[in-house]
Amino acid sequence: LMESSKLKILCLHGYRQNANAFRAKTGSMHYVDAPHFSNHSDNDAETEARSWWFSQENNRFSSKDITDLCTGFQESVDAIDNAFQQHKFDGILGFSQGACMASLICSLSLQGKFQHRIRFAILISGFVSKSSGHITLQQQELNIPSLHIVGQADEIVPKEMSLALANRFVSPHVVEHDGGHYVPSKGPTREALKSFIQHKKIPLLLFFLFEELLNCSCHVRKFHQNMSDIITLKNEVNHWKSVAESFKNNFATLKEEYNDFQAESRELEAELEAQLDQTEKKNSDLMRHNQQLKMECNGLRTKLECLQNENRKQVTMLEEELNRLRVERDELHRYVRELEQVNDHLERAHREAEVSLEDYDRRLNEAIERNALLESELDEKDALRAHIQRLKEETRDLKQELDVKGRIEQTAYVKNSRMSESHIPNGDVKRVSLRKPLERSTSTGEVNRCSATTSRLTAFTILTDLWRRAGFHYISLNKVSFNGGVLVRVVVVVRRTKSKK
Structure with a gap:
């Protein structure tokens, strides 16, 4: 039990x-x-x-x-x-x-x-x-x-x-x-x-x-x-009596326990009822507190929803602004790239133009120098032509003067020879006449040679002065014998300083 x-x-x-x-x-x-x-x-x-x-x-x-x-x-x-x-x-x-x-x-x-x-x-x-x-x-x-x-x-x-x-x-x-x-x-x-x-x-x-x-x-x-x-019936009866008595005692014990259980159950129920009342009261207080917390929670939830909506709107606006700024940034980046490309093209064109300009300047300077040289050469050429023309004219004048002087001297020589023949004896006429042509020719040659030499020296001096006046630095004279005569070759070495730009 x-x-x-x-x-x-x-x-x-x-x-x-x-x-x-x-x-x-x-x-x-x-x-x-x-x-x-x-x-x-x-x-x-x-x-x-x-x-x-x-x-x-x-x-x-x-x-x-x-x-x-x-x-x-x-x-x-x-x-x-x-x-x-x-x-x-x-x-x-x-x-x-x-x-x-x-x-x-x-x-x-x-x-x-x-x-x-x-x-x-x-x-x-x-x-x-x-x-x-x-x-x-x-x-x-x-x-x-x-x-x-x-x-x-x-x-x-x-x-x-x-x-x-x-x-x-x-x-x-x-x-x-x-x-x-x-x-x-x-x-x-x-x-x-x-x-x-x-x-x-x-x-x-x-x-x-x-x-x-x-x-x-x-x-x-x-x-x-x-x-x-079991031998006898009496023992059997006594046995059953004892069994019945034990059952009776067990039943009484169970009945007492059952009564005690009922009493304790009533006490337990009363205690449980009291606990239940306390628990229900506590539960009602907790329910009221829970209701207040729910109301506060609903208010906070409403406020949170409002804040979330405002935050969503603000986030949406910021995202739109961010997207717009990103688009503008991309456009600016693209524009900057285009400007950089254009700038690169312009810089390359500028460099090419500078190179071309330098080439043009160089070529222009070369052309200017060449033109200056050509102009100086043209000026020199014109000056030389003028000098040559003057020299030709002077040479022609000198030739004419020499021809005139030669004829005058020859006329004087012939006249003198005739005068001398008139004073020679007859015996010697033939000898003198034989010797005179040779002497005359010799003297005539010497006179002509001296006059020609004098004329040449005079002409050379005149040319030297003219060339020196024209700016030439060196004149040399070479004599070349040709057919028993003297051919004067004038070699003119011109050294003229070129002006530098």
Whole structure:
């Protein structure tokens, strides 16, 4: 029979939690810590992160990964068995990984590998283990009353995984809430949990009574088997009287326990009603505060929407301005490139023009120099022509003068010779006449030679003066004998400095 009329429920916390953290979420029940510490904790630094087993290396666990590891599972089973030995629990409650652990404990209990019997199970955000070491424990259908609490917005353990765990039980009772991965304590979920626990109290008492009756029937079967040992009818009657007396005493005990249970139930209901009133009052205060926060949130949301609209408009205007500036920048870049190209063309044309201009200047200077030289040469040529013409005229004049002087001298010589012949004797006339022509010719030649030489020297002097006056620097005179006479060749070497520009 039960040691107490109150239901005792063992609570198993989830992964990376502990008994204290789970107690803060559920209320006053019996709690037990998982034996393993987790290296990866999302809790505060003051709380210890624990785990029932690990499915990954480095002491980590994931409910969604298929793995061959279930490290530390047997140690957790031993820890739960130790808790059942200290307190005889009626049912088991688990959250997250603790719910999966509770379902595995139920399987071990039905298979006889866990010596304590589980009367019912409450599983919150549970899932089916995907470790290969738990396959044999999850093949059997669990004929245990169960309550499954599922969060529709649960992202850690999705709704489908919790429903898959519920399908392993016979006639599971499923309650859904709108929240996520946490233990709900308000609203329909609280009422469903309260109703489930209250409905399990009386059936448990009847179950205990039925169990005692089964034990008695076993005793009866044993008695029939040992009927041959009963010798007399009196002993049989006394035996049955003692059996009836034991049944009577057991019934009285059960009745007293039932009465105590009713009294305690009334006290518990009164206490729960008081707690419910306090909770409802607190809930109403929280609802009012929540309503105020919602109104503030709506106001802030409206203000935020206005600010967002203004920001969108401003961003749109800035984007348009930016696009316009980008277009202008591209046009300016293109215009600058065109100007640079035009500038390059102009610079190239300027360089070509400068080169052409320098070439033209050079050619012009050369042409000017050549023209100056030609002009100077023309001037010299004209001057030479003029000098030559004057020299020709002077030469002609000199020739005429020489001819006149020669005729005058010849006339004088003939006259003198005639006068001399008149004074020569007769005997010598023939001799003198024979010698005179020779002498006359000789003297005439000498006179002519002297006069010609004098004339030539006079003409040469005149030419030298003329050339010196004209600006010539050097005159040379060569004598060449020709046919017994003297031919004067005048070689004029002209050295004239050229003017430089």
